[in-house]
Amino acid sequence: EMMKELAGLNEMEMKIQKRFQLQQVVVVPGNSDESSWVKKELGRACSSSIKKHLVGKNIIAVTGGTTMAAVAEMLTPEISQKSENLFVPARGGIGNDVENQANTICAKMADQTNSQHRVFHIPDQVSQQGYKAFINEPSIREVLQLISSANIVIHGIGEAMAMAKRRNTSQSECDKLIQNKAVAEAFGYYFNENGEVVHKLSTIGFQLEDLMKTKDVFAVAGGFSKGKAIQAYLKRAPNSTILITDEAAAKGILKEI
Numbered sequence: 001e002m003m004k005e006l007a008g009l010n011e012m013e014m015k016i017q018k019r020f021q022l023q024q025v026v027v028v029p030g031n032s033d034e035s036s037w038v039k040k041e042l043g044r045a046c047s048s049s050i051k052k053h054l055v056g057k058n059i060i061a062v063t064g065g066t067t068m069a070a071v072a073e074m075l076t077p078e079i080s081q082k083s084e085n086l087f088v089p090a091r092g093g094i095g096n097d098v099e100n101q102a103n104t105i106c107a108k109m110a111d112q113t114n115s116q117h118r119v120f121h122i123p124d125q126v127s128q129q130g131y132k133a134f135i136n137e138p139s140i141r142e143v144l145q146l147i148s149s150a151n152i153v154i155h156g157i158g159e160a161m162a163m164a165k166r167r168n169t170s171q172s173e174c175d176k177l178i179q180n181k182a183v184a185e186a187f188g189y190y191f192n193e194n195g196e197v198v199h200k201l202s203t204i205g206f207q208l209e210d211l212m213k214t215k216d217v218f219a220v221a222g223g224f225s226k227g228k229a230i231q232a233y234l235k236r237a238p239n240s241t242i243l244i245t246d247e248a249a250a251k252g253i254l255k256e257i
């Protein structure tokens, strides 16, 4: 705590919380672009914050990405001492990057905390026809039902173009993102610098409407490179958001645009 005060982190936490009207903000020292231990610290900070919010029965929806993987690493069985938790993936997976898929992360989170989890076996992007067939599958319906009744969400935030690249997005769709000035991405939605949705993947699972009625939303993202993306996303984020970020991103979040 004393270190945090010296670095002015507490002040940054307060400023961000006020400016974007968030439930809570935690800023860890450093820049997760540069050192992997800072990403681990984001995971640790998220883990200890979640612990304080878990009572009774919870359905926890989680997204993918390397930051979420770091959160999973840092969760401990202590979390389930006073609560019964079910982890569900917020959405389908991305390409073949199995390690960072929501399904894998969910299983890991359940494993680390002696909790239950469900898997969601569908591609991240499906056709209209495929969509209709999928949502009528009983096993899919069950998971979809759980996802939309999640009372807790843990999600990552990415830079729009970095995410488009990771998803092997077609040139024409990339052009559309550039044209619409997309800067941020979270759970399949792309946002411009004003926090307006400019593109959305046709995915089954967690939707922006679901986010608005979720009791506690943990948004975990850091690194100098993500400052602008996080700032944009926060303009749209619900007041239930608990932001876990790092010092380098926090500076970008507080920059005027």
Ligand code: F6P
Residues within 6 Å of the ligand: 063, 064, 065, 066, 067, 068, 094, 155, 156, 157, 158, 159, 163, 185, 186, 187, 188
């Ligand atoms: O693909 C899942 C996801 O949570 C995206 O919504 C987000 O933009 C990205 O991962 C963040 O990934 P990382 O933590 O690896 O930067």
